[in-house]
Amino acid sequence: MSTAAIEIHDLVREFKKGPRAVDGIDLRVESGEVYGFLGPNGAGKSTTVHMLTTLLPPTSGTARVAGHDVVKEGAAVRAAIGAALQEAALDPFLTGREHMKLQTALHGMRGEDGRRRGDSLLERVGLTDAADRKVRGYSGGMKRRLDLALALVHRPRILFLDEPTTGLDPQSRSALWAEVQRLASDRGVTVFLTTQYLEEADVLADRVGIIDHGRIVAEGTPDALKAEIGRPSVEAIPADPANLPRTKEVLARFGEAVAASPKGAAVRLSRGEAQLAEVVRALDAQEIAVEHLQLHAPTLDDVFLAKTGRSLEGAGDGAPEHAAEAAPSEATSPRLVRQEA
Amino acid sequence: MSRASFGSVALAVGWRSVHNYFRNPAMFVPGLMFPLFFFTAFAGGLSRVDSVPGFDYEAGYTAFVYGFVLLQASAFGGIFTGFAIARDFESGFSRRMMLAAPRRSAIVAGYWIPALTRAAFNVAMITVIALAAGLEILGGGLDLLGLYTLALLVNAAAMLFGSGVAMRLRTMQAGPAMQVPAFLALFLAPVWVPYDLLVGWVHAAATVNPITLVLEAGRGFIAGDPVKVLPAFAVTLALAALTVLWARGGLRSAERAG
Amino acid sequence: MSRSALALQVGVVARRSVVRTLRQPAMVVPALLFPLMLLSINSSGLDSATELPGFPTDSYFEFALAIAFVQGALFSANSAGTNVSSDIESGFLARLSLTPLRRVALLLGQLAGILALGLIQALTFLGVGILFGAGIAAGVAGALVIVSLSLLISLGFGCIGAFVALRTGSGEAVQGAFPLLFAALFLSSMALPRDLIETDWFRTVADWNPVSYMLEGIRSLVITGWDGEALALGFACAGGLAALALAATSSALRTRMARA
Known part of the structure; x- marks a missing residue:
């Protein structure tokens, strides 16, 4: 019997003043599987990822990642996982190579070892030429790729990707997809991926869980889900x-x-x-x-529609970009989709 | 273009900024706190300085510092409005106003409303605190009219200067470019002691700094002993006229940039 | 974890913190220029105050030199706070939380950035002071003591900035706290010696304000030479502030990095 990479039982997270962000989730991801967690903005995807990566304690319920309890054995969980969280968590004033150096050192790889590992990862995500430039000047796609490379430094068995391609242009998006597919097939890495894009879940995931208002409303392989709609x-x-x-x-x-x-x-x-x-x-x-x-x-959107009565496209809960004063986000978005030099 | 639309645009712009200003403590606290700090720290901590030989100012040290802080608060009310304009340009909000307003100079005029509101609010707070701390105003009604008219003109000039910078650079990074000249003009003047007691390079700078005249005239009004009134008003009006041209150039530059 | 692994972690985080601080001219330049500007304006504008009976020196420049060190430390608070809050806002801190990095290593490493900026400031102010004719009465050893006291003060204020950032997670809150710290400087024996402050309430506030003693500790080395009491009080206040702020920051960091 294969051991589950991720096993969640009745997981709940409540925030002060607000509904249950995650409202009793049960879930099991097998080793080597790519699991797509699909849902609109505010459905509870990121909250779930934060709990699974030990960044946020659950209100109740249990979760085991790589066989370790996320509450009691946080250090063991962190040693087994890599994570690229929603905002590419980078320091604009450091170069790509300096980020790599910091990350390898923090994982205990020193000197030549760390340098070699860093260089090979930078090469793998195609950032060798940009390695000595400050991250401030990176495009959105470059930042996500560096973020992914940093998450891989310690050869994690399980990788969490929280909306890895949100805000990317189509070209950068497919480059990232290719890398994730390669990781899963060549290295047998388990991938837990959240996304609000149907296509992304369809292309990447072996199995999809659809989450809405903190609850899983459907689960299965993309084909099976679509066949269910039939x-x-x-x-x-x-x-x-x-x-x-x-x-x-x-x-x-x-x-x-x-x-x-x-x-x-x-x-x-x-x-x-x-x-x-x-x-x-x-x-x-x-x-x-x-x-x-x-x-x-039938598409996954049909599945979502059938399960929730709403279409996934635009089911987000009043994201700020729809607010009246949209100017600031408009001003920054061109930078995110800029083509890489 | 009717006159009414100029007024209504100015009022609309002004209302929005005033509204934002009072709803956002991050905006009004610094503008108020700094003059208040200066007043407490120096009126309280430095008062012994008025016993230095050669320090003759009849109304006392609290009034001496009040004269400076009044000017500072008026100027900052204008400069901080320049920050708000820069923020509007950065966020793209000004573009929307520029598209909507038939006469764009009305936008600049509208920004004077929050500048004035800020200054009036800050000056009122400082005056209350100064009175509680024993401020004695020896001047009469006409003197006070002169004092606050000077403050009003300084406020307008500072706001026009700030808006000229903001509309040329159109980014929050322009903050220092507004703040530093204003700071220098205010502080390279007889701030803590009368002009005659200044030494070294600040004395030299205060000699050519027009703000020295304004400060001396203001303190004269407070002491009920008006001095250098005509030169001070001449200088302030000239500053206001120059900054009108500066702001108009800024508006042209913003229009060219779209 | 072995001691050498801990040292390695502190080293890489410290390096990053120093590099990050020094690569932001907007953080370094004002922290050097503003205290010097105030020093220059003050010493020229207030020189006549030295004529007051009982004023300890005939150069207001020497008297005001100490202010630059404390004012510089206030900028440390601002830059430390801004750095930490942007790490929180960008998620960088969350990334570090996922590595085996120990909290104490993160804390010590972050402090290295504060101390690097503090050292640059202290050496600059000291150099400018000597260049423009302030004699350091306590000599070369005194100058070293000034630098170390100044670093201790930077550490204390820097931790306050980091604490505010960790508790609120917001750069705006850090900027909002800045004027409060300035109030502490202004309501001290900054402009005149405490016994020459005329207003009673102000003198009382200055007597209770630890910043007065930090200033007086540095000032004593510049003006009078070795004054045991002033130094003891200065180091006690700066050390006390640093210890309290460090403990608060450490606990705030524990809450912020709440991981199992």
Whole structure:
């Protein structure tokens, strides 16, 4: 029997003045697995990670990481894990190499040993050329990669990544994904990853847990979760907008209505893909010319929608960027997406 | 463009800043604390200095220091408003105001409202404390009118100077560029002892510093013995006029930058 | 953990803390310039105060020199606090919490940054003092004692800054505490010797204010030579403040790094 890398039982965290950030989570991650923890802003993802990495004591419940209790055996847990937390925790006034030197020394690697380890990690994340520049001048993607490299210094068996790609441009994002996949497949590192991006969970995770309001609402492999929702949906846009009501009537015979673009109608097919031909024939019989017809495979967003009644996109709880005075974040965001030189 | 819109823009800008100012202790505490420190530390700690030979000021040392701190609080009220303008530019908030306001000079005029509010609030607090600490004002109503008019002009000049810097540099980093000249102008003057008792380089600096005149005239009003009134008003009005030009240039620079 | 491993940890954290402080000119330059500016303006503007009967020296510059050391220490509080709060805000402290770093190593290492800045300040002020004609009455040994007392004072105020940052986690709170520390300097025997302070309440405050004794300890070495009482009081106040602030900081760090 394989030992679990992470085992959580009825974990709860309450903050003063506020709802339960984490409200009774049970979870098990096997060794070597990549586990994606998916949920909107404020769902409790980071709070869970902080408890699992011993940075925040749980209010109640138990959690074992690498076989050690996070409350009673914190030092042993920390020795087994690496973590790259949400804000790339870097000192803007130090260079990449100096960060590496500090981190290796703190993990007890001295002199030549530490230097070699640091250099190889910097090379691995593609920062060799930028190693002697101050972190202040790094792009968002470079900071995340350095953060990841620092988390790997002591060859952890379990890696926690808290929203590793939030705010990154697509190119930096896929570079980071590739690195995480390599770690999991080549080194057998267990990865616990939180994300608010469906695509990220879909690409990276062996298994996904969906968290909302501090509770896990669904869990399984991405394929199994999607299969649970099961059937694909079909969307039709009539060539003549006046035919939209009739299009809706026709489609309604094949399943329940789901969200569609303003000019079209969509239904979840009650008997699956095989119905597509029938749909086309039915529309033809009614002499409705169709400009666009598309079959949508179920996505994790459909899973989230089915489990919570809301769509994951935009389900965040009033993140500050939606506030009226958005100027400061607008002013800083271009720096985050800047292409690396 | 009607006149009413100038006034309404100025009022809107002013209301927002005043509102922010009183809701945010980090903004009003330093502006108040520093003049207050100076007053307590020097009126309390240094009062023996008025027995140095050659120190003749009839109203006493507390009034002597009050004259300086009044000027300091008025100037700081203006300078700290410059900080607020710089912050607005950094956050992009000013851009929104610049887009919305038909006459942009109204924005600058609007910023004078918080500058004046700050100064008035600080001066009121300091006056209350000074009176409790035994401040004696020997001057009459007309003297006081002269004193506070001078303070008002200094406040306007400081605010215009600060806004000129803020609109040119448009970043919070501009703080020292506003603060340091104001500090130097205020302190290279007869702060703790009369001009005749200054020695060395501060004496030389105070000789050419126009603030020396303003300070001496202000203290004259407090003592009921007005001195150098005309030169002091001439200097303050000239400063105000120069800083209007400076601020206008700043506004042009901000407009060019978009 | 072995003693050498602890020393290694202190070393790397100290190095980082010193490097970080010295790479921020915005932190170093004002901490040197402002005390010198005040010293220069004060000594020229208040020189006539030396004519007061009972004033201990005929150079106000010599009298005011001590202020620079304490004022410099107030800047240490500000920079230590700012550094710690930005470590908290950026999550850097959380990263360190995940390493086997010991709390005492982190604390000692952070203090190294404070002391490095304090040493630069003390040597600069001492150099400027001597260059502009302040004779150090207690001689070369006295100058060394001035530097060590000044470091102790920097340590105390620096820990206060770090404490505020650890308790609040906010750079704004550190900036907010700065004027309060200044009040402690202003309400002391900064501008005149205590026996020449006329206002009763002010003299009482200055008598109870430990900053008065820190100033007088340094001042005695500059003006009068070796004065056992002034030095004992100066070191006791500075040492007491440093010990209290260090204990408070250590406990705040324990709470902040609440890990199992």
